[in-house]
Amino acid sequence: MKEGINLATLDPIIVEQIDALLTGETNPVVVLSNASAILADAMPDTNWVGFYIFSQQTGTLDLAPFQGKVACMHIAPGSSVVGTAYSKGESLIVPNVHEFAGHIACDSASNSEVVVPVTVDGHIVGILDIDSPLLDRFSAAEQNVLKQFVAALAQHVDVAALNAVY
Ligand code: SME
Numbered sequence: 408m409k410e411g412i413n414l415a416t417l418d419p420i421i422v423e424q425i426d427a428l429l430t431g432e433t434n435p436v437v438v439l440s441n442a443s444a445i446l447a448d449a450m451p452d453t454n455w456v457g458f459y460i461f462s463q464q465t466g467t468l469d470l471a472p473f474q475g476k477v478a479c480m481h482i483a484p485g486s487s488v489v490g491t492a493y494s495k496g497e498s499l500i501v502p503n504v505h506e507f508a509g510h511i512a513c514d515s516a517s518n519s520e521v522v523v524p525v526t527v528d529g530h531i532v533g534i535l536d537i538d539s540p541l542l543d544r545f546s547a548a549e550q551n552v553l554k555q556f557v558a559a560l561a562q563h564v565d566v567a568a569l570n571a572v573y
Contacts, residue, residue, distance in 0.1 A: 417549040421449050422559050429563040436572060440472040442560045446537065446553075447474035453539050454516050458525070459489050460533035462573040468493055468534060469573055475538070478513040487511040489534045492522040496531055500550055502543040514538060521545040523553050527561045532569060 425445055429438055439458045447456040457473020459482055467481040468489055485494040487509050492499050501520040504510045510520075517538035524531045535557050539545065 416546075417450060417552045419552050419555065421445055422552065422555045425556055426559045426562070429560065432563055433565050433568060435564055435569040436472060438560060438563050442535075442556075443472050443474050446535075446556070450537065450549075452541050452544055453537055454514055455536070455538040458533050458535055459493075460525075460569060460573045461493065461531070463570060464573070471533060471573070476514045479511050482511065488520050488522055489536050492524055492534050493531060496524055498523040498550055498554060500545050500547070502545075504538075516540045518542045519544040521550055521553065523550070523557045525557050525561055525564070527564050527566050527569075530566075532561075532564065532566060 425442055428441060432438055443457045447453060450456065455473065455475030455478065457475060458471035459468035460471040462469045465481060467483055470478055470480045482489045484490050488499060488501055488504065488507055499522050501507045504517055504520050517540060519539045519542055521537050523535040525533045525535060535553065
């Protein structure tokens with residue numbers, strides 16, 4: 408049997424929850440902070456949940472609100488899992504991070520990972536990144552819910568306010 412066999416599900420109710428919670432909120436740090444908290448709470452067997460936001464100033468994906476251990480602060484587009492998702496503009500499931508060339512191990516406990524681009528007004532502003540200590544933790548069904556969740560939260564992201572921070 409495959410180690411870390413995937414039995415996880417993610418309740419789609421989180422899509423409605425994030426939309427309701429963020430109604431009227433305009434501070435992007437507040438938005439991303441509570442988005443990472445909802446996901447960390449809703450997804451068992453995860454050890455890092457958070458965002459990397461592209462910074463016009465540094466030209467890198469910079470560490471943004473998260474739940475988890477100290478993490479890499481700047482990731483170059485095109486490198487690692489986060490940078491690859493950003494450059495390709497697509498969500499990725501990495502069943503075994505140790506087999507992904509260029510993977511950055513922020514937490515040595517991480518074994519699998521899922522990333523979802525955050526798109527606002529047709530532009531990718533950053534990446535949602537979730538790590539798990541289990542191998543093959545993330546299913547396509549969960550990835551689909553995460554995409555809906557990110558689309559809902561993106562409705563509450565003010566790009567001008569985001570660029571003022573990043
Ligand atoms: N593993 C990621 C780096 C970020 S940490 O997981 C929080 C990557 O390879 O892009």
